[in-house]
Amino acid sequence: MSKYDMLFKNMLLDYNSSLLLALKVPNGAVAALELPGLDSRRVDGIVDADEAIYHIEFQTKRDQDMKWRMLEYYFKIVEHYADANFVLDRPVEQILVYVGGRVRGLEDDSPLKPPLKRDRTVHGYKYIDLRKLDVSVSELESSDLPMDWILRVLCDNSIQDHHWQQVARQINRYAKTNPRGSGLLKASLLIAAALREVERHKARKLEDLLQVNIKNIPLLADAYDDLEARVGKRTVYRSVMRAFDAIRIEVDSDIDHFLQDCEEDELQDLLPVIYRARNTAEIDLALSAIAQSKDVRLPNL
Structure with missing residues (x-):
């Protein structure tokens, strides 16, 4: 179980859950569901109600693939509940709840927001940042x-x-x-x-x-190690963005998102390249080297 799942599964598994009420999900039996074809991944929460099947998914980090994962979960949930003719007489209502941090607004949650649009495929779901949940x-x-x-x-x-x-x-x-x-x-x-x-x-x-004592609980120690790593990476990310500002280069959103996903050591290596570069081509070359290792295509600066 993920180190964060424990918190939210316990909130959901409580029959009188205020979280379910705020999400406008009927109180009912909530279960994690392991579905074929998901490589042992589970959907976080399923409420099987008379009027609909509710799927609640929690996300702690900005994930470029999350929209595709929500589509994949949707298909697998329909497949699981449908009859032999792939007919399901109830809608599947999906809710993605963002529970991650946001330091000085640097965490961009737009990759998590619906809809997914690609070719003739459009897939939507409800999205909520937990900070903006309508609760008393x-x-x-x-x-x-x-x-x-x-x-x-x-x-x-x-x-x-x-x-x-x-x-x-x-x-x-x-x-x-x-x-x-x-x-x-x-x-x-x-x-x-x-x-x-x-x-x-x-x-x-x-x-x-x-x-x-956090040190005596491995689960909590891991959570805070993860926190310190994220904060350290964001500190270097901010330094990289300041370096671009210093040499008057405006970074477009694709490169910005890519930099936010880079590891701390990759950003540390990039920082002196930006300051020492004689032209943008030298920075593009350094960015391309990192992108190639991640099988990502980037536009030039």
Whole structure:
């Protein structure tokens, strides 16, 4: 199971899930579904309701292939539920929920947004950034469901440190009288903090309030290693974009998206090339070398 799946599957698996309610999905039995032809990948959540089949997928990072994956999931879900004549009398309603971080607006989620258009194929689905989910923060704060407290910090676009600490205190109080499953609950809040890219020294304050140690929980240690890698890469990405600005080169969206997907060491190698280049052809050559290793075609600067 992905290190982030645990958090959202538990939100969904709760029968009275506020997340399902906000997504306008009927409360029902929610299950991950492993379908043939997906190379052991599972769709994150399926609600099999009378009026429709609801497919909820979570995404933590900008993925250029996500629109194609949603189409692939759609076909496989129809294939799974249809009769022998490939007839399905209910619609399949797909929802892609973006739960990733966004540092100073640098994370562009446009590759995740519908529709997919290619040749004569058009495929649509509902897309929502969890920060823009229409929920009542006060109702989530006062909810009897601990997962709603975590949803509160994930859905608030103006979240402050004291809000995280408030939820940590709520969970710790709850855990003292409800020890069963409390470890999973505490881990879920810390994974939420990793997703929202809460700085490591601030996460330590949450550890203290929850009375846990991230280093002793491999799942959480991996989540924060991943966070630090993403933040480090974005720092170098910003340096690369500043270098282009310094030499008065405007980078188009295709190259910008490509640079955001590059590894940190690739961006580090590119940075001196930009500053030392005598012309754009030298930078194009360096970009092409990186693109070729990823089997990507880039326009020239």
